[in-house]
Amino acid sequence: MCNDILKCLFILLFWFSETANLPSRITALSGSCVQIPCAFGVPDNELKKAESIFGVWIKHEHAFLNSGSLVVYNGSTNISTGFSRIEITGNLSQRDCTTVFYDVMNNHSDNYYFRVEIKPQYWLYTYNLNPIYISVSDSPQPLIFTPDLKEVKENTTVNLSCSAEAPCPKQPPTISWSNTPESAHITPQLQEKPDKTQSVFSHMTFKASYMDHKKNISCTATYPRKSSKDSTVETTVMLRVLFPPKETRITIDPSASVSVGTNVTLTCKSKANPSDNMTFSWHKRGQANQLDLGELTFTVNRSRGGWYFCIAKNEHGTQNSEEIQLIVEGSFDQSLIIGCVVGVSAILLTFLLITLFLRVQRVKASTIMETDVSDQGLEKQVQTIYANGGFVSGEELEMPKDENDIVHYGEIDFSTSQTKITSVQGSGQETVYAEVRGPGMEMNQD
Known part of the structure; x- marks a missing residue:
């Protein structure tokens, strides 16, 4: 036991001053450099009296003057031995002795001791209790x-x-x-x-x-x-990723189009993790109940055709596959038949409507044309009658001077809604008479 507190503190300070903080081992890569983190202890009073401070590195043996030891770096002369270059990058006045050894080779593997020299001859000490072992390898350390x-x-x-x-x-x-x-x-x-x-x-x-x-x-x-x-x-x-079923799909063996009596197997495939406890359930469009689990195998009849899908499930979720159609050769899907019938009916109805419309348009056009022709004929006849009447009333009628002159008579009978025009040809000249006769009226000719 330490009874004197001041003495104990002095002993602790003494032991602290004789230690250096270095890793016990470091691995270097041959052909590269190695940095040695380093800190050393020294009494404050000694450090304050220092006019200059140098670091020394000794290989193999800690004894500075021992023949088995090798001073690889002496800070007082700044000379490196056995290495291309050694550099103390730490600030020695702050007790930092961090050093870089450049271009290390396999033969550099050994124990190394740090020594500090404070001049003028106040403190010379080698930290022999905690050296660092530099191990040089041709291969880098594992990641x-x-x-x-x-x-x-x-x-x-x-x-x-x-x-x-x-x-x-x-x-x-x-x-x-x-x-x-x-x-x-x-x-x-x-x-x-x-x-x-x-x-x-x-x-x-x-x-x-x-x-x-x-x-x-x-x-x-x-x-x-x-x-x-x-x-x-x-x-x-x-x-490794845990996930619910993905990319769920169906395969049909032998094919999606088969004849009656063929054995068919439907297989559901999906990606999932975990997949060991994954289940597959089968369903058919239009049926509420589940068909089966696992693979679906059956002998085809006409009622087996239709749309199938499967549901994959594991502990993380579920996924439905896309529907796939099983076609039974020689049978038709009811919805397809209905669709075809509706489509053909719509086409026929459209054709009939167009035909009827075109026919009505032709009838209308024909009626209008006939009416125009009839009106034009009647107008022409009336114009002829009035022209003749105007001629008779506007001129003095002369009696023929001899019996060879021929008189022409024209007659229109409105009682029968017809216009009658009579013309008589004679030699020499032609005279046209028009007679208009209505009901109850007579026209005497003298």
Whole structure:
């Protein structure tokens, strides 16, 4: 037990000052770089007296002067040994010793210790209690899918993430997706993990559709490296969507047109998940009762013709198929017969109406024409009569001077509603007389 509080605080401060905050292990990709997050402890009073502060990295052994150890980087001289370049990117005056090792190779796999030197000779310390092991690999680390998708319901929003280790944030991997749903929205970002290492994170959001069921969605990370080609790593997950029956349809074997006595099988097919407990019920247009479940098999007679449909059902819903007609050869559908009769009757009735109309129009035209002709004939006759009458009344009648002169008489008898015109031919000249005789009237000729 520690009885002196000040002494205990001093011991705690001493132990804290001898620790460095480093990941115990980090995996690097050969031909790329690796960033080591690092923080160290040092007493405030020592840090305040510092005129200069340097960082040192030692490989394999922590002893600075040990022959088995190798100083791969000395900040006081800024010299790297065994590496193309090492750079401390952290601010040492703020106890940040984050460092980047460039172009790591397989032979660089080992333990590494951080050492701090504060000058003038106030603080020289190697943090040997917590080294970091750098493991160099020719292949990138596996990708991580979250969450581990098992089943999602149709029309629900799905959030899927893919993350790739980024041992070298200065040259991070790029993440791409393939075979993604049409509604997918993707957002990439760089994330820092609790141990201060980083990873590239890609988030995808989409609405689940039955068309995405059993779709293999792939996530691929591509790492740039100092080699002939980049390194890639890929992970695939199968999406499972729960949905009610879709694309329900009927097939008929042997065909939709059969003769009496043929054995026919109607099969209902549909897409659904789950499909193990899916049921199919059969129905016929005009019949209220359900026909059967599963496949529908029967021997065809004339009453079996008609329109059939099926209903597919699982725990998430139902769907009706389109109707399909089973035609029995030699028989006709009643509705088709009625339709044909009505159509033919309508055509005949229209034809008769048109014929009757045309006939009436012809009769009217003929009557009008006859009336016009009759009126024109009578008018012509009357004009002749009045012309003759005017001639007789307007001129002095001369008696023939000898018996050779011939007198012509014309007679119109209205008692019989007829006009009679008589003309007598004589030699030399022709005289036309018109006589109008009405009932009770006589006209004497002297």
